[in-house]
Amino acid sequence: xxxxxxxxxxxxxxxxxxxxxxxxxxxxxxxxxxxxxxxxxxxxxxxxxxxxxxxxxxxxxxxxxxxxxxxxxxxxxxxxxxxxxxxxxxxxxxxxxxxxxxxxxxxxxxxxxxxxxxxxxxxxxxxxxxxxxxxxxxxxxxxxxxxxxxxxxxxxxxxxxx
Amino acid sequence: xxxxxxxxxxxxxxxxxxxxxxxxxxxxxxxxxxxxxxxxxxxxxxxxxxxxxxxxxxxxxxxxxxxxxxxxxxxxxxxxxxxxxxxxxxxxxxxxxxxxxxxxxxxxxxxxxxxxxxxxxxxxxxxxxxxxxxxxxxxxxxxxxxxxxxxxxxxxxxxxxxxxxxxxxxxxxxxxxxxxxxxxxxxxxxxxxxxxxxxxxxxxxxxxxxxxxxxxxxxxxxxxxxxxxxxxxxxxxxxxxxxxxxxxxxxxxxxxxxxxxxxxxxxxxxxxxxxxxxxxxxxxxxxxxxxxxxxxxxxxxxxxxxxxxxxxxxxxxxxxxxxxxxxxxxxxxxxxxxxxxxxxxxxxxxxxxxxxxxxx
Numbered sequence: 115x116x117x118x119x120x121x122x123x124x125x126x127x128x129x130x131x132x133x134x135x136x137x138x139x140x141x142x143x144x145x146x147x148x149x150x151x152x153x154x155x156x157x158x159x160x161x162x163x164x165x166x167x168x169x170x171x172x173x174x175x176x177x178x179x180x181x182x183x184x185x186x187x188x189x190x191x192x193x194x195x196x197x198x199x200x201x202x203x204x205x206x207x208x209x210x211x212x213x214x215x216x217x218x219x220x221x222x223x224x225x226x227x228x229x230x231x232x233x234x235x236x237x238x239x240x241x242x243x244x245x246x247x248x249x250x251x252x253x254x255x256x257x258x259x260x261x262x263x264x265x266x267x268x269x270x271x272x273x274x275x276x
Numbered sequence: 277x278x279x280x281x282x283x284x285x286x287x288x289x290x291x292x293x294x295x296x297x298x299x300x301x302x303x304x305x306x307x308x309x310x311x312x313x314x315x316x317x318x319x320x321x322x323x324x325x326x327x328x329x330x331x332x333x334x335x336x337x338x339x340x341x342x343x344x345x346x347x348x349x350x351x352x353x354x355x356x357x358x359x360x361x362x363x364x365x366x367x368x369x370x371x372x373x374x375x376x377x378x379x380x381x382x383x384x385x386x387x388x389x390x391x392x393x394x395x396x397x398x399x400x401x402x403x404x405x406x407x408x409x410x411x412x413x414x415x416x417x418x419x420x421x422x423x424x425x426x427x428x429x430x431x432x433x434x435x436x437x438x439x440x441x442x443x444x445x446x447x448x449x450x451x452x453x454x455x456x457x458x459x460x461x462x463x464x465x466x467x468x469x470x471x472x473x474x475x476x477x478x479x480x481x482x483x484x485x486x487x488x489x490x491x492x493x494x495x496x497x498x499x500x501x502x503x504x505x506x507x508x509x510x511x512x513x514x515x516x517x518x519x520x521x522x523x524x525x526x527x528x529x530x531x532x533x534x535x536x537x538x539x540x541x542x543x544x545x546x547x548x549x550x551x552x553x554x555x556x557x558x559x560x561x562x563x564x565x566x567x568x569x570x571x572x573x574x575x576x577x578x579x580x581x582x583x584x585x586x587x588x589x590x591x592x593x594x595x596x597x598x599x600x601x602x603x604x605x606x607x608x609x610x611x612x613x614x615x616x617x618x619x620x621x622x623x624x625x626x627x628x629x630x631x632x633x634x635x636x
Binding site: 187188190198199200201202203204207208214215217218221222223224225226227228229230232234235 | 311313315316317319320400422425429430431432433434435436437438439440441442443445446447448450451452454482506507508509510511512
């Protein structure tokens, strides 16, 4: 069947129009349909907001020198994050706290959790003690090696846990 | 081969057609993303870590009421068709089932199926707690998944931060870690071309939509999955209340669209829908997309009371059971595409014949 408007191309859009109770069928090609402003397809679902998010990370990483910083637990860097869109472990959130706070505000519209609160179960206090021991060991090593920047970060982390 | 009898309620309790607005809302799902403190997130964890995460869930199961009688299915040890089958039943994500291109199934990938709830283990996050219900049942789904979360969280130390909430691999899930979604059938809005407006409206209200199988899937059979877009800065309750309000409004718009169609183009609609029924009832070969589209038409016809005697449960079941892994399972062998089309048409024909004849 030919398009009723251009009479050149095949009609693949069959539009049922209802005007003042009068029902008509119109056969159009996709091009003429588009020209008449007929939506022929349902728009594709929106892309994940992550794309936007990663772009934001990119911009931020360019303006700071945050790229070099690595998570002390899983050794992920902001560069890795940019490539995958995923953080490596829960400690990444402290390592990249400032960058993330800014990004969360941008993407989620907020950087403050107001939902259910959570307290780690008692039986896991022991585990936290192990974490503290590990942090103190690392701090000692950092001071010995005169890595003062990471020592300062470790000291802050220990304060956080305490 | 996977023994489906092992699954609590066969994993299809959510299809039973019960629940509010079940003719328009196929299902409600709430999932919470959680990670276990002490291990790198799944994508960066070694296989040993992932297996320890799985073991810690197994250890917690006897202490969690809804998981006590649950089953653990090792997705990583399953044949591809069985993984696909679980995905088609909406019990595991495409990622967990290892069906994504370039991403094979991960060692330690598993799903725990309990009483009305499930836990995907070693998905993008260590744990994805979820409750799936028939119809619009956000409150019920929320109650079930919240209880599971409380009980499991008192056994396993979740990764949590006072400001950022529950920590997740992807920062778009951080905070509540909650995604509440409603799978809704909107043929009226599609046919009246109102749908684009409605979908654009959703996005201005902090909601998003996807196709039948979630992220990245296409819109098929006029099914849309509407869910919250953000997870931080609002409580679980605020997020679900907002979603419920908007979904009720969309349902109202869908009813209005159907009324307009029926009033202004009744005979055209009637013709289209009976043709859909006729094709499903008598066709000898059906592709999946065809089946989905005709089933959408028949579902609309049932909603308009044009076709009676056909239950929502049957329609729901058809959607799931006419997918290729389900057909292969039923036939007990791998099917080529054309074999699957034949098997699909046969299955649909028999299911419709078994129901009361709408022509009688």
